[in-house]
Amino acid sequence: MESVTIGKSVSELHELLLHKEISSTELTKAYIDRIKSVDPALQAYLTVLEEEALAQAADVDEKISQGQALKPLEGIPMALKDNMCTEGIRTSCASKMLENFYPPYNATVTERLRAAGTILLGKLNMDEFAMGSSTENSYFAKTRNPWNLECVPGGSSGGSAVAVAGDEAAFTLGSDTGGSIRQPAAFCGVVGMKPTYGAVSRLGLIAFASSLDQIGPFTKTVRDNALVMNAIAGHDPLDSTSVPIEAPDYTKFLVNDIKGLKIGIPREYFGAGIDPEVAKGIQAGIQTLIDLGAEVAECSLPHTEYAIPAYYLIATAEASSNLARYDGVRYGYRADADDVLGMFKKTRAEGFGQEVKRRIMLGTYALSSGYYDAYYLKAQKVRTLIKQDFDKAFEKFDVLLSPTAPTSAFKFGEKSADPLAMYLSDITTVPINLAGIPAISIPAGFVNGLPIGMQLMGKAFGEGSLYRVAYTFEQNTNYHTLKPNLSREVLTGGSR
Amino acid sequence: MVVANKYEMVCGLEVHVELQTKTKIFCGCTTEFGGDQNTHVCPVCLGMPGALPVLNREVVDYAIKAGLALNCEIAEFSKFDRKNYFYPDLSKNYQTSQFDLPICGKGGLEIEVEGEKKWIGITRAHMEEDAGKLVHSGDTITTSNASSVDYNRAGVPLLEIVSEPDMRSIPEVLAYLEKLVQILEYTEVSDCRMEQGSVRFDINVSLRPIGETAFGTRTETKNLNSFSSVRRCMEYEIARQARVLDAGEKVVQETRTWDEGQGITLALRSKEEAHDYRYFPEPDLTPLIIDREWVERIRQTLPELPAERRARLQGIGLSEYDAGVITQSKSLSDFFDAALKSFGDAKTLANWVMGDVMRLLNSNQCPVEDSPISPKQLAELLELIEKGTISGKIAKTVLEEMYATGKDAQVIVKEKGLAQISDEGALLGIIDGVLAANPQSVEDYRAGKDRAIGFLVGQIMKATKGQANPGLVNRLLKEKLS
Numbered sequence: 001m002e003s004v005t006i007g008k009s010v011s012e013l014h015e016l017l018l019h020k021e022i023s024s025t026e027l028t029k030a031y032i033d034r035i036k037s038v039d040p041a042l043q044a045y046l047t048v049l050e051e052e053a054l055a056q057a058a059d060v061d062e063k064i065s066q067g068q069a070l071k072p073l074e075g076i077p078m079a080l081k082d083n084m085c086t087e088g089i090r091t092s093c094a095s096k097m098l099e100n101f102y103p104p105y106n107a108t109v110t111e112r113l114r115a116a117g118t119i120l121l122g123k124l125n126m127d128e129f130a131m132g133s134s135t136e137n138s139y140f141a142k143t144r145n146p147w148n149l150e151c152v153p154g155g156s157s158g159g160s161a162v163a164v165a166g167d168e169a170a171f172t173l174g175s176d177t178g179g180s181i182r183q184p185a186a187f188c189g190v191v192g193m194k195p196t197y198g199a200v201s202r203l204g205l206i207a208f209a210s211s212l213d214q215i216g217p218f219t220k221t222v223r224d225n226a227l228v229m230n231a232i233a234g235h236d237p238l239d240s241t242s243v244p245i246e247a248p249d250y251t252k253f254l255v256n257d258i259k260g261l262k263i264g265i266p267r268e269y270f271g272a273g274i275d276p277e278v279a280k281g282i283q284a285g286i287q288t289l290i291d292l293g294a295e296v297a298e299c300s301l302p303h304t305e306y307a308i309p310a311y312y313l314i315a316t317a318e319a320s321s322n323l324a325r326y327d328g329v330r331y332g333y334r335a336d337a338d339d340v341l342g343m344f345k346k347t348r349a350e351g352f353g354q355e356v357k358r359r360i361m362l363g364t365y366a367l368s369s370g371y372y373d374a375y376y377l378k379a380q381k382v383r384t385l386i387k388q389d390f391d392k393a394f395e396k397f398d399v400l401l402s403p404t405a406p407t408s409a410f411k412f413g414e415k416s417a418d419p420l421a422m423y424l425s426d427i428t429t430v431p432i433n434l435a436g437i438p439a440i441s442i443p444a445g446f447v448n449g450l451p452i453g454m455q456l457m458g459k460a461f462g463e464g465s466l467y468r469v470a471y472t473f474e475q476n477t478n479y480h481t482l483k484p485n486l487s488r489e490v491l492t493g494g495s496r
Numbered sequence: 497m498v499v500a501n502k503y504e505m506v507c508g509l510e511v512h513v514e515l516q517t518k519t520k521i522f523c524g525c526t527t528e529f530g531g532d533q534n535t536h537v538c539p540v541c542l543g544m545p546g547a548l549p550v551l552n553r554e555v556v557d558y559a560i561k562a563g564l565a566l567n568c569e570i571a572e573f574s575k576f577d578r579k580n581y582f583y584p585d586l587s588k589n590y591q592t593s594q595f596d597l598p599i600c601g602k603g604g605l606e607i608e609v610e611g612e613k614k615w616i617g618i619t620r621a622h623m624e625e626d627a628g629k630l631v632h633s634g635d636t637i638t639t640s641n642a643s644s645v646d647y648n649r650a651g652v653p654l655l656e657i658v659s660e661p662d663m664r665s666i667p668e669v670l671a672y673l674e675k676l677v678q679i680l681e682y683t684e685v686s687d688c689r690m691e692q693g694s695v696r697f698d699i700n701v702s703l704r705p706i707g708e709t710a711f712g713t714r715t716e717t718k719n720l721n722s723f724s725s726v727r728r729c730m731e732y733e734i735a736r737q738a739r740v741l742d743a744g745e746k747v748v749q750e751t752r753t754w755d756e757g758q759g760i761t762l763a764l765r766s767k768e769e770a771h772d773y774r775y776f777p778e779p780d781l782t783p784l785i786i787d788r789e790w791v792e793r794i795r796q797t798l799p800e801l802p803a804e805r806r807a808r809l810q811g812i813g814l815s816e817y818d819a820g821v822i823t824q825s826k827s828l829s830d831f832f833d834a835a836l837k838s839f840g841d842a843k844t845l846a847n848w849v850m851g852d853v854m855r856l857l858n859s860n861q862c863p864v865e866d867s868p869i870s871p872k873q874l875a876e877l878l879e880l881i882e883k884g885t886i887s888g889k890i891a892k893t894v895l896e897e898m899y900a901t902g903k904d905a906q907v908i909v910k911e912k913g914l915a916q917i918s919d920e921g922a923l924l925g926i927i928d929g930v931l932a933a934n935p936q937s938v939e940d941y942r943a944g945k946d947r948a949i950g951f952l953v954g955q956i957m958k959a960t961k962g963q964a965n966p967g968l969v970n971r972l973l974k975e976k977l978s
Contacts, residue, residue, distance in 0.1 A: 085546045204546040210779035239548050240781050324589035325543045367774035
């Protein structure tokens, strides 16, 4: 069954289910088998829910046999990043701190995907508390890039990208605070959307930086991405930052036509630090879009160079407060000590990893009295300037375009010893989070056998334009059809 | 207030009031007091990972209402901030509060001490969430070997009202607090049950040499929960600071705590050890925009405030003193107003309410709102006096019976046969009998001893068990004797 189903897109699988060429149970079994065969090497999953998934699939099959209408995602196996709450199912944030945390409630996205009839296969690896760009900061496992097992998958949603690239789920959800969906999507050669801040509910997403975090889908195709957005986007009254507007049907933007569409190329995103090979690949992509009728011109986002420092002050400041609740009193890891203060200190010293502690300290410092104005407040002002840069650019352009990441996937350990180098590799993604606008990464070629991603940025709630450009590009290129070689030899030979 | 002949006291207050909304400020849990430990909780008020706050609009309504009653400006734009500090009763280890843009700006209220009126400024009032409660096993915190946390109170809405340092004596402080609590009760934003901790006071106090205009170094004593604790704490703290200054030392700027048992304040932490709360805007909530329509809608719901009510009562014939007593608490004032609807003689009504009714309630430790005699029943009783059905004296007995049984005055009068005898024929017969039995008194009266008539009236009342109509008895008696 694996050969028939694995590697197919959500919309293809939907057709198979609809025409009863396969049952949801068979489909789910095929994915479980696939996970069993490739995940020991890829390590995308932290939790696999075999029994639960099969039970859900049986329910869908029952519906199908009764002749009930099938929703677009019904019976489709998927998986969630392990920072989205799943009732009664461990939600660890890839941290020792939450190693045994079983949430008493579901995230809104969990609820919505359940209502859409999807099958939850399991929970996916990530950088601890979503802090990192390589998934190397997971307390539990190192997820490997399917295109080269020596390379990182990107992060923090590394597991979510690998599960789609390695055909371990039909689609997945990740979260993006500074690039955590787009960069791993680029590194693994899949489609990853970071929606507008406020488009998808954050309720039940374990917070890293509340004003930047946003959930979005990883898929094989642009159409799949729009289908998943249809299921998860839309106002949630239980998230005060969820914008009270009705989400559109995103599939209506999937037209193979960009004639006359204005695309801006911000020169700052092609500056120092960008691998010339990556730049070349993206230039080729730009030429494709020009050939398809897009009007392309260079533009400037002058405050880009301040985005990284501003981001690492705001994100860490919020994180220092968001992560204060992990103190051993109510849930999660607790260390023994003689008194309460000692328990707090020991719990946090033992429960958090290095990178999380580094960011908590940075953020605490940035908010401290006497430093607040110089750091946090200044960073917020930079944030406003960055937003204004984008506002100005969108007066002229429908969409902006850049490489998703400065390089293709790097080797394990290559940057983990130098946090600053790791932070700087986020230069093309963090300004988007600071501005709160949507951006999508789509497969745009290969450098040294590793995928690279093209990032498309849009105005707030302009996901439609992004889907239109992305879809047109996809229909006229074949990058998304290429698959990593995950033969038995590769999987066993590549073990480290 | 002059301390030790040479210092003037300066005091400002922070008052935390629990707003009596049905649900908590950021979730749907009940605010009800009590309940088994950790039963009024949910992922939001427990600070579970991934939980998000949603502002309860009713809390904003109440804060606007309190602000308007305290003459505060209501901010069109305000926001919430996180106050970060680690403490086990704080489920997120930060408190969602308002820092630099509170909902209520400058305001104030007028107090009166020994006939002197004075305006006490209010700097601001802001909304925030209450913390949970630590429960220590063992008798005291020092002998306890374990503590547990009850989060039922976590997320109960609070309004923190900050005054200007405008108070110069303990009576002024107490007058301010009484007035403040009175207004909060009248507006029904809080039940002000101090014994349940729904109002808590932080006292900032300092001394300065008389004539000095700059403020001295202050201390802040936190978390007092009764007027008497405030008074005792201030007496202690003022004396302590005076001793420090007298000894030529400096008062240390610090946070102190009140030990109710020992009657002393104790240092908690100095300025240097003060928390750095690392305030920053709450990213999980959007700024709060309050348009003028919202404020006006709340203004329409404002009840008659104590000062207005007092003026109205004076306008219908009560003395300033009586009006003050009646309006002291909203419940008493409401009782009075309800009775006034059925019995229009305000002065007589006030005398009864302030006298016999209050005496009965107080001696039974019964709050006015739980009175077994309804305002309408009281009015009916007073009507019986006015119509001459019973005497005022009999009415006191009837009132006690009403209190004990809850029965209407008319029922009691009928059952016990307490109606006045106003039948002239019947009374003349009794008068004849009394006069015949007391010739000496008749003689005395006729000899010019007016007092003798009092004795005769007494005898007639005795013979009628107090039921004779006193006015009628007097007239008939005088006619007989003349």
